[in-house]
Amino acid sequence: MDSFTFQHDIETFCVTATSFPDGIEAAFSELRAILPPHENRHFYGISWRGEDGNIIYKAAAEVLDSDENFMHHDLQRFTIKTGPYNTFYIPDFRNHMAEIPKAFELLLKQHEVDPNGYCLEWYFDDKDVKCMVPLGKEYQSFTGLNKEYN
Template identity: 55%
Template sequence: MEHYTFQKDVATYCVTADYFPEGIAEAHRQLQALLPKNDRRDFFGISWPDKNGIIIYKAAAEIMEGESMPGLETFVIKNGPYNTLYINEYQKHPDSISHAFELLLKEHEVDPHGYCLEWYINERDVKCLVPLGKEYREFTGLNKE
């Protein structure tokens, strides 16, 4: 397990999956069809349980400078420290992402009000991240609140 720190907030456009996990691929297809092609754009998956324990999943894409897509849902990935696990060739190992989040969420310093974040590095690799809580940020001097 490694640490990664987002130095600034990352604004994203997103499409919410109709079902989890069955609707993930379709949400990503819908999002990519709505956005202009940009090879520098980062893609993400963002998920968390609602009050009933049902997982909400959003396919997300970085908003590029000067871009405006009115009507599209947005989500801000917060700056700060995250615990991470990197997965090579995740599509060859279908359970690898859920297994990574199981491990990440067991760590005591995780923000209990955070989310699970998939950062698609390329078509083969993904970085799984969970934000660290206030106590960890204060202890390490990374608290920006």
């Protein structure tokens, strides 16, 4: 487990999966079909437990400066918040899919996790993912050892 700090909020466009986990791939496919490909676009998975106990999952893509044509599209929006996160890196995740829920189980058991936070998957490419959970406000001053993303 590592730490990581986002130095600024990240605005994203989102598509909500119709079910979890079966609808995840279709949500990402829909998102990729709408947005133009761009080498600097980061993709994320954002999830949390809904009031009914079911997991809400959103496939998300970073909003780029070149996306002005999509600002008025019916895509949902989500802001990934600035601050420290506990993380777990999974290389070659497609061949290790069972490691993703295990990583979040480990991350969510940590006492410093924000109880009102969310689970975040940061897809670096088609092979590697970083599973992340935000820290609670009282732990956000412990950022000295964190890696930073600007």
